[in-house]
Amino acid sequence: xxxxxxxxxxxxxxxxxxxxxSKEVLEKEALVKEVMEKEIITPNTLFRCLAxxxxxxxxxxxxxxxxxxxxxxxxxxxxxxxxxxxxxQPLRESGxxxxxxxxxxxxxxxxxxxxxxxxxxxxxxAVANPQLIPTLPQAGCC
Numbered sequence: 674x675x676x677x678x679x680x681x682x683x684x685x686x687x688x689x690x691x692x693x694x695s696k697e698v699l700e701k702e703a704l705v706k707e708v709m710e711k712e713i714i715t716p717n718t719l720f721r722c723l724a725x726x727x728x729x730x731x732x733x734x735x736x737x738x739x740x741x742x743x744x745x746x747x748x749x750x751x752x753x754x755x756x757x758x759x760x761x762q763p764l765r766e767s768g769x770x771x772x773x774x775x776x777x778x779x780x781x782x783x784x785x786x787x788x789x790x791x792x793x794x795x796x797x798x799a800v801a802n803p804q805l806i807p808t809l810p811q812a813g814c815c
Contacts, residue, residue, distance in 0.1 A: 714791055718767050723798070726805075727752070727760045732769065732783075733799050733806045740773070740782040744814035749807040778814070 723729050727750065734749055735741050746757050761781060764770045769787065773780045783795075799806060 714768055714788065719769070719791055719794065722764055722767055722769060723794075725760065727756070728764060729798075730805055730807055731757070731760055732764065732795060733802075734809065735770065735781055736783055736795050736799060737806050738809060740780045741809075742778050742780050742814065744778070745809060746781070748811075749809045 723732070730750060731746060734746065738745075743754060743757055743761075746761075747754055750757070761770065765772060765781075768784055769791075770781050771784050773782070
């Protein structure tokens with residue numbers, strides 16, 4: 674029987690394996706819980722995100738163009754990178770947007786797993802208010 678020292682405690686191999694496995698399970702459960710909580714978008718959350726004109730324009734532009742880089746969003750709305758990032762944060766945290774990082778660039782896209790009612794609200798908003806979707810100049814950064 675082998676004895677191992679784990680966090681200052683002596684344990685046999687079975688006890689060590691059990692301890693490590695329980696920590697892994699707890700970490701995975703916490704991650705699943707976090708993901709599940711992010712994916713549930715309530716009407717309150719959605720309308721709070723849409724209540725700000727900059728966030729609304731960002732969402733509608735990303736919906737219209739697919740995946741966009743932060744530099745594209747800066748150019749389209751003519752605002753600074755910190756301001757774009759500040760407005761994208763609640764959209765990411767709510768689960769409306771997903772990100773993909775390539776080298777130094779972060780690309781944003783609508784979460785394809787959004788509930789149908791959320792997609793309908795965004796689509797109908799875009800159709801009824803095309804003036805809210807900014808023109809996308811060629812940023813040329815990525």
